[in-house]
Amino acid sequence: xxxxxVNEIDNEIRGVLRAHGRLNxxxxxxxxxxxxxxxxxxxxxxxxxMLALEGTFDIEFPDQxxxxxxxxxIDAIRCAxxxxxxx
Amino acid sequence: xxxxxxxxxxxxxxxxxxxxxxxxxxxxxxxxAQRWQAIPGAWPAAAALRHLGQWSxxxxxxxFDGQDWHYRLxxxxxxxxxxxxxxxxxxxxxxxxxxxNGEGLLxxxxxxxxxxxxxxxxxxxxxxxxxxxxxGLDKELEQRRPRPRWRAPMVSHQQLRWFRTTLLGRTPGxxxxxxxxxxxxxxxxxxxxxxxxxxxxxxxxxxxxxxxxDCRLDIELPRGAIVELRLSREGVVATERLERDETGRxxxxxxxxxxxxLWWPHTHGEPALYQVSAVVRTGGRTESGQPEQMVDLGRxxxxxxxxxxxxxxxxxxxxxxxxxxxGAGWTPLDPVSLRSxxxxxxxxxxxxxxxxxxxxxxxxxxxxxxxxxYETCDELGILVWQDFMFANMDxxxxxxxxxxxxxxxxxxQLRRLQSRPCLAVLCGNSEAEQQxxxxxxxxxxxxxxxxxEALPRLCxxxxxxxxxxxxxxxxxxxxxxxxxxxxxYYGVGAYLRPLEDAxxxxxxxxxxxxxxxxxxxxxxxARMPGGAATRAQHPEWKQRSPRDLGAGWDFDxxxxxxxxxxxxxxxxxxxxxxxxxxxxxxxxxxxxxxAACYAEWRRxxxxxxxxxxxxxxxxxAGAGWGVVDDDGAPKACWHALKRALQPITLLVTDEGxxxxxxxxxxxxxxxxxxxxxxTAWRGGDVQVAAGKQTVVLSARGTHSVPAVAMLDHFMDLxxxxxxxxxxxxxxxxxxxxxGGAQLARAFHFPGGFPAAAEADVGLAADIIDITEGxxxxxxxxxxxxxxxxxxxxxxxxxxxxxxxxxxxxxxxTLRGAGPLPAAxxxxxxxxxxSARVAQRRQTNE
Numbered sequence: 001x002x003x004x005x006v007n008e009i010d011n012e013i014r015g016v017l018r019a020h021g022r023l024n025x026x027x028x029x030x031x032x033x034x035x036x037x038x039x040x041x042x043x044x045x046x047x048x049x050m051l052a053l054e055g056t057f058d059i060e061f062p063d064q065x066x067x068x069x070x071x072x073x074i075d076a077i078r079c080a081x082x083x084x085x086x087x
Numbered sequence: 088x089x090x091x092x093x094x095x096x097x098x099x100x101x102x103x104x105x106x107x108x109x110x111x112x113x114x115x116x117x118x119x120a121q122r123w124q125a126i127p128g129a130w131p132a133a134a135a136l137r138h139l140g141q142w143s144x145x146x147x148x149x150x151f152d153g154q155d156w157h158y159r160l161x162x163x164x165x166x167x168x169x170x171x172x173x174x175x176x177x178x179x180x181x182x183x184x185x186x187x188n189g190e191g192l193l194x195x196x197x198x199x200x201x202x203x204x205x206x207x208x209x210x211x212x213x214x215x216x217x218x219x220x221x222x223g224l225d226k227e228l229e230q231r232r233p234r235p236r237w238r239a240p241m242v243s244h245q246q247l248r249w250f251r252t253t254l255l256g257r258t259p260g261x262x263x264x265x266x267x268x269x270x271x272x273x274x275x276x277x278x279x280x281x282x283x284x285x286x287x288x289x290x291x292x293x294x295x296x297x298x299x300x301d302c303r304l305d306i307e308l309p310r311g312a313i314v315e316l317r318l319s320r321e322g323v324v325a326t327e328r329l330e331r332d333e334t335g336r337x338x339x340x341x342x343x344x345x346x347x348x349l350w351w352p353h354t355h356g357e358p359a360l361y362q363v364s365a366v367v368r369t370g371g372r373t374e375s376g377q378p379e380q381m382v383d384l385g386r387x388x389x390x391x392x393x394x395x396x397x398x399x400x401x402x403x404x405x406x407x408x409x410x411x412x413x414g415a416g417w418t419p420l421d422p423v424s425l426r427s428x429x430x431x432x433x434x435x436x437x438x439x440x441x442x443x444x445x446x447x448x449x450x451x452x453x454x455x456x457x458x459x460x461y462e463t464c465d466e467l468g469i470l471v472w473q474d475f476m477f478a479n480m481d482x483x484x485x486x487x488x489x490x491x492x493x494x495x496x497x498x499x500q501l502r503r504l505q506s507r508p509c510l511a512v513l514c515g516n517s518e519a520e521q522q523x524x525x526x527x528x529x530x531x532x533x534x535x536x537x538x539x540e541a542l543p544r545l546c547x548x549x550x551x552x553x554x555x556x557x558x559x560x561x562x563x564x565x566x567x568x569x570x571x572x573x574x575x576y577y578g579v580g581a582y583l584r585p586l587e588d589a590x591x592x593x594x595x596x597x598x599x600x601x602x603x604x605x606x607x608x609x610x611x612x613a614r615m616p617g618g619a620a621t622r623a624q625h626p627e628w629k630q631r632s633p634r635d636l637g638a639g640w641d642f643d644x645x646x647x648x649x650x651x652x653x654x655x656x657x658x659x660x661x662x663x664x665x666x667x668x669x670x671x672x673x674x675x676x677x678x679x680x681x682a683a684c685y686a687e688w689r690r691x692x693x694x695x696x697x698x699x700x701x702x703x704x705x706x707x708a709g710a711g712w713g714v715v716d717d718d719g720a721p722k723a724c725w726h727a728l729k730r731a732l733q734p735i736t737l738l739v740t741d742e743g744x745x746x747x748x749x750x751x752x753x754x755x756x757x758x759x760x761x762x763x764x765x766t767a768w769r770g771g772d773v774q775v776a777a778g779k780q781t782v783v784l785s786a787r788g789t790h791s792v793p794a795v796a797m798l799d800h801f802m803d804l805x806x807x808x809x810x811x812x813x814x815x816x817x818x819x820x821x822x823x824x825x826g827g828a829q830l831a832r833a834f835h836f837p838g839g840f841p842a843a844a845e846a847d848v849g850l851a852a853d854i855i856d857i858t859e860g861x862x863x864x865x866x867x868x869x870x871x872x873x874x875x876x877x878x879x880x881x882x883x884x885x886x887x888x889x890x891x892x893x894x895x896x897x898x899x900t901l902r903g904a905g906p907l908p909a910a911x912x913x914x915x916x917x918x919x920x921s922a923r924v925a926q927r928r929q930t931n932e
Contacts, residue, residue: 044527045527055234
């Protein structure tokens with residue numbers, strides 16, 4: 001995985017968070033490891049984030065990955081996305 | 088006068104033997120190597136296999152959507168008219184390809200669309216072969232399609248939103264796993280020669296004091312033919328000549344009737360219907376030698392329906408009179424075939440009417456019902472809340488092919504249904520907005536233009552006199568807000584709120600409510616896979632208890648919660664130590680909760696104008712949402728509803744520091760002279776107060792009176808003040824005619840229901856009359872008896888699970904076909920000792 005790809009994925013994730021996360025902070029300013037729930041992410045919003053990630057990356061989250069921890073930070077989300085895209 | 092011919096004189100089922108064959112998805116059939124099996128008719132696959140003994144609901148679920156299903160019919164058509172025959176398919180589920188004699192006839196992808204094919208050229212006098220090929224939905228669902236903007240957890244596959252098919256059989260939480268695949272409505276052949284009626288459009292409206300019938304008939308007739316529209320009710324009432332239009336192929340006209348008898352829901356008046364027929368005189372003679380032919384066009388009724396949504400409310404008025412709508416959600420009597428016989432359907436509807444129900448909802452999770460369902464609702468005076476077949480999902484309204492299919496479906500269904508007086512509301516969908524909102528979707532996505540614009544436009548065009556409502560839960564800051572518009576009300580119920588929530592929610596209209604896992608009678612439990620020995624925590628019981636998928640609770644838990652609330656008993660412990668009593672209290676718990684809620688909602692000052700229990704009948708044997716079991720036998724809650732929903736009735740509510748109030752309701756068109764009797768009891772048999780009041784209720788009138796007003800002193804009947812020990816623990820209010828006949832009775836227990844069983848309340852029961860198919864019992868009790876029930880094998884009581892005051896007596900008729908049982912018992916939930924039914928003593932004759 002090249003650094004460029006990591007950045008692209010990151011930007012997409014931040015874009016999804018901006019559109020659907022309803023965070024109390026600007027996703028572009030957040031650290032990759034910052035706790036998203038501390039930034040106002042609710043479980044309701046995380047569900048819509050999940051749907052948007054599926055659409056953006058053309059992936060499907062299996063039931064066992066619909067856990068709090070998967071959406072806890074931008075890094076965690078990127079990890080999950082990489083896993084599901086096989087990248 | 089010729090005998091009346093049906094609207095479709097030549098229409099017949101196809102002769103010959105239908106055969107069915109399963110195949111792997113997408114596989115082409117290779118000649119007769121396939122295993123074809125003969126079946127009684129063109130039935131859905133599950134119904135066919137059930138008949139062949141190869142599958143049943145008791146087995147491990149089988150995926151009918153996981154295979155392709157082929158049907159074949161070899162038949163002769165010796166009478167096939169050379170110039171015109173039509174092959175009709177009233178319903179094909181869902182992805183179907185039809186061929187006749189090797190030629191492709193049609194492709195269908197909408198289960199709710201009927202097809203008619205001109206087969207004059209293709210049909211042979213002998214040796215026709217009709218084949219139907221149904222493609223398995225599962226394979227289609229694998230294809231990638233754009234994702235929905237929200238999910239509907241109850242649906243087995245989210246992309247079912249792309250397919251015009253029922254959700255029955257595809258909601259693992261509450262419907263039996265038997266998705267309908269195959270032909271599910273009639274397949275017929277009709278000669279289309281001159282003189283056959285192609286289409287009928289009838290609209291009955293009221294204009295001032297006139298009943299107006301607009302009629303158009305598409306029919307090919309020779310020059311000089313005369314067509315007359317005839318309206319009759321107890322004799323011929325009115326006729327009107329219909330004129331041929333410019334095309335020459337239609338006859339149209341308008342008939343007016345002065346001061347017609349109006350159609351009313353049965354609770355408010357008589358559902359008056361007029362027979363409509365067309366008399367055709369061609370100048371020659373018909374085949375039977377008659378100078379004219381009479382074609383039956385069915386029956387119509389004159390009524391107006393108006394919706395008033397002022398002050399956040401939802402109130403339906405029929406003929407200018409506001410109607411409190413109560414009833415339940417209707418489901419097909421057989422979830423496997425989705426068909427019913429006319430007799431079975433009529434019996435089920437009569438039973439609903441007997442319970443005082445005046446509205447049934449055909450929900451978007453089910454199917455558009457058969458004609459005879461609506462005909463009988465017209466006849467019995469039962470209003471229909473008709474959803475279009477959409478539920479919970481994010482439908483692809485933007486997809487042109489989907490939108491076109493929906494247009495065709497809706498046009499056909501509206502054309503079929505719009506003239507029916509029973510049709511009260513046309514509703515876009517079941518819970519689609521609610522699901523979107525609950526899922527967290529942004530507000531602007533909740534109401535799709537399909538339900539906000541497209542459907543209402545179609546309804547305005549084809550059914551302008553019937554109110555349109557966008558969704559079963561609609562109105563307010565969020566769709567499921569109870570105090571505005573309509574909602575799915577589960578405050579009392581799944582959300583475990585106290586009974587007071589029935590009032591606090593300020594419910595205006597519940598299109599569904601009161602969903603519990605209602606425990607049926609022992610006979611129904613015996614029909615479950617585990618049989619009579621099934622216990623409530625066994626997997627076989629749990630498999631049939633409804634649940635919201637993904638929730639950590641089910642509807643047994645909801646019932647248990649209210650059992651604990653009402654009877655102050657630990658439900659789980661009771662289930663462990665006394666399963667029989669657990670079932671008995673469970674039956675009573677959902678019944679009493681339903682009765683208490685309706686008392687709140689029917690209370691004259693309540694802002695509620697209607698509530699429909701989620702489901703009328705169980706889809707399969709078990710503790711389902713139905714108030715009637717899968718076989719049609721009433722559960723305890725049906726009897727409680729019957730007592731709560733009659734047009735003339737009495738309710739008791741606890742108004743706190745204002746004491747108990749007695750409300751008397753008269754929904755009928757005639758004044759009623761009635762007597763209210765109030766008695767208060769302590770300790771199970773000591774009367775501590777009694778009072779009476781006569782009241783004359785106007786037509787459509789109500790009367791509310793504080794209970795204490797009927798006494799000549801103050802008494803803390805509701806135990807709001809608690810100055811000392813409770814002065815009474817049971818209050819009984821009885822409504823009688825001035826002639827003394829009992830019309831209604833309500834009980835109130837200020838300290839809650841008697842939770843413990845006493846040793847013996849002194850029940851006694853005697854047979855006082857035996858006739859063909861019925862037994863009359865006289866039941867008596869010395870002390871207050873709670874939840875009186877019968878153990879009378881082979882017989883169903885007209886009334887059951889009722890309470891009796893001390894020294895009370897009731898006459899109950901039980902009906903059954905077989906011989907009297909050797910032993911029969913009467914139980915009361917608060918009595919350990921039951922009474923054996925004494926045989927009538929032989930008279931000396």
